[in-house]
Amino acid sequence: MEKDLTRHATAGTEENEDDRAGSGAGPVKPVGDPTLLDPHLDQAIQFEHSLTFTQACKLYPAAIGWSAFVSLGVIMLAFDPQLLGNLYAMPRFKLDFGYEYEGEFIISAPWQTGLSMGNPIGQVVGALGAGYPMEKYGRKSTFGACVILTAALIFIQFFARSLEVLLVGELLGGLVLGCYAVIAPTYASEVCPLAIRGILTSYVNLCFVIGQLLGNSVCAGTSKLDDHWAYSIPFALQWVWCAIILGGFAWVPESPWWLVRHGRNKDAEVVLRRLASEKVDIGQTLAVIVETDRLEQELEMGSTYWDCFRGVNLRRTEISVGVYCTQVLSGIYLINYGTNFFNLAGLPTDQAFNMGIGFLAVGFLGTIVSWPLIVRYGRRTIYNSGLALLVVLQLIIGILDCIPDRPSNVVWAQSSLMLIWNFFYDISIGPVCFVIISEASATRVRSKSIAVATAAQGALGCAMTVAIPYMINPDQANMQGKLGFFFGGLAGFCLVWAYFRVPETRGRTFEELDILFERKVPTRLFGEYVIDHGTARGDNPEDL
Template sequence: MDTGTKDTAHGRERSLDERDRSFDGDVLKGDIKVGAVSGDAAREATAREHQMTFVEAVKTYPTAIGWSMFFSMGIIMTAFDPQLLGQLFATPRFQQDFGYKFEGKWIIAAPWQTGLLMGSPIGQVVGAFAASYPMEYFGRKKTFGACVILTAAFVFIQFFARSLPVLVVGELLGGLVLGTYAVIAPAYASEVCPIALRGVLTSYVNLCFVMGQLVANGIIAGTQRLDNHWAYSGPFAAQWLWPLIILIGLPFAPESPWWLVRQGRDADAEKALRRLAASHVDVKPTLAVIIETDRLEQELEAGSTYMDCFKKINLRRTEIAIGVYSIQVISGIYLVGYATYFFTLAGLPTDQAFNMGVGFLAVGFVGTLLSWVLLIYFGRRVIYNFGLACLVVLLLIIASLDCAPNYANRSGISWAQAGLLLVWNFCYDFSVGPVCFVILCEVSATKVRSKTIAIATAVQAALGIVMTIAIPYLVNPDQLNARGKIGFFFGGLAFISLIWAYFRIPETKGRTYEELDIMFSKGLATKEFKTYVVDGVHP
């Protein structure tokens, strides 16, 4: 098969074999000799990555796994805060201190629910765009540290809040910083691990979302019976645990070698690679691949600004990144934050609703672990589309059950809907949830990865703002009171998303970033990505 690549900026066609993969002599930087790596070394590293099994990768890159998981701890904080608020709406003491009585029951008014939950999606919009600049100027490590310090500071406002306006301010300020972690974590994970680990470590971001939600539910389940302010102040204070752990370990973390290469710090990049791999690993071939991929993207004029994400060379990649991330929202993920509240509205007793909420996320945890196994053996495209199809069917069944005659007096239907929501969350967390982050990182060009992720995060969060405004009005008993019929809304949107995903999401499993650059630059059809041969190397 033709292995040539087309430079879309200059209209040139040339063979990859003719492309100069050598370095001009030996360059000394610091005490490390770099740049004297031949094209053979780059090809050797690429072939080695393709041949490496998951078990071999775990043994070869144990520290890369550890540091990737460490940076993903920010996602736990990102998920903890909005999930906490969603559960507080069903907490009796929080309802009494911050709500009003409606038909003999305490509730939080829908406008205030919207205002409180707005902090997370607004923060992701602003924080995502704001994070990419310091990430490129100061690196992933320093940006992460600064954001963690700010998060710890803004928790004080939430902890001492005794009125809804003060709590809204604390949530909005905290959300601005929490939004940055959704960009930092997947970008770092995708840049410190080999192909065999890339799927698992980038999908681990989703597991951190689940863990953050699960911890929030667990803490609220333990404090919701307290008859004082600690019923909600205690869960807010729990957020200080993560900054404490992160700030202790961060000074020892290696910087992303891809970022270091883009800064011209090849010697530091080699040091970082040595810290990410086992001591016996020769990292020079890997460094050669990083340098060569960066050089290729310069030749393809991939660029490094937000506007470059929308140039022809990157536009398709940006569309796919935005699409897979946005589908998380429009397929119903924001219902997770309302799970316990939804269960109470469906007629389940408060204690059972909280227990169901914890079980809801525990199932999601197991689903994400299953996705790791699936990612090793199956393609991203297959898992994503199959899972999304399951979500469509489940949502429509949940909605249809809500139309049953005499629904209010048939508790069995409420339990059936709750059970189907558990199955929905399981399907989401082995497919659309984790695989989204894998595709998001793999389709974006390395030079604009942080900005592509930022744009996708911002669009997803903007849709989240719409859902944050809409859902309280759709489900609250003093508003539309749609109950399970909300499944028709999300099921319809998920079906439209499935059609898009089938025609637009390519298979990226087992590809180096250089290979993906080449395939996207050639404008391959979606179905051709799985079998296309680059430079004589089979996927």
């Protein structure tokens, strides 16, 4: 029998006078009073839905700024594996750390695998490890601790003069870097209003692209140096981001959702006032947070890792895991080996570095182009159509590789198609993934749900990190462009899954999403399902 989702006071709930939500106009309505709660919440929900993107930017400039600031950690997360992928093509690094093969120095596939495992392993262990401190100590404290640890572990990478020492630095550093992939989208979704939530959660993808682009650009600039500074300078530049973050860390606001869940309503009200302009009714915003948390408690959604797989949360976790893993299965890990891939495909070293930079530059442009599309067309349409296009592009790359003797114009055509592939990846499944994992998860288990999705993506990343060097290295499979068949096929399976499982979450408050998932609304009906906020009852899916 369906649970009654009509708003009412939670039995036994008591509020101190100081913890009542209110701001600006008149007396504060107690959150536990059922006769006063609905009108206040209805006004807040109507305000959320009526707010345009431009209005939200004007009313919440601080929320936008702090969300972008916390996402800087993702730049460090993306910079590190991109740096390693470029080092494998850097002449001085190969000379100092590699061995001679057919007249050229290379880094062996086993060592490429070992060194590159630090980041995906970190996403598995670090992401799962981040869930507990994020819930116990808050998003801000966890973020600060991770930045301090990252700054300390960079010393190992900077002073490494052997592959063994560098491996230790990458593994330890990766454990901390994996936390940023959980912190950033969680924080962005919890400090921003509905109208800009999609943009700021997708901004996480732009930070990935920025980190990768900087990794390529720095290595392209230092690759011509003929001493250890060719690779030491890129490692040292990671301290710049740590210094920037630590310089502004003291002023970072805590997540108001986390504060409410820990009974600190007064602190949450102060934070909400910092995040919004004086024109925003903070009392309404706080009431929505309190009510959404109460609703999830009523629905027994819990707040542990086990709760991510219980009841209705299982479907929500599946969606988060699926969209994140699709990134790996569609071929995104090739970016970490982009320069090396272009080099082995037949491009000269200089042109391979330039192509690697261009590869990421179009990704940067693609992410920005995705923002108006996300606002206008939502999540499901962009995700599925973009994924379908990626499948086609990968298969074309594979077909071109079957041309006998692979003339030079084919190599350039494949490289150009990879640029186009990355552009559409960063229009669709790249940024939209972070929007979906932030919206599909319940607020009480959001950090843990995103952690599970990140860990699953990292586990697949480990498999790809093992496999890709063996697939592209000349002393191994030397598949070159035939990788298009491999990733195109995997992406095709992901497309079938996404069509049947990824719903449209655009324009829904977190409370509305709780109701939609609780009622097991079919995927295809999510976007048009009607909820009556007076009773929290909607039409049955069968009646639509």
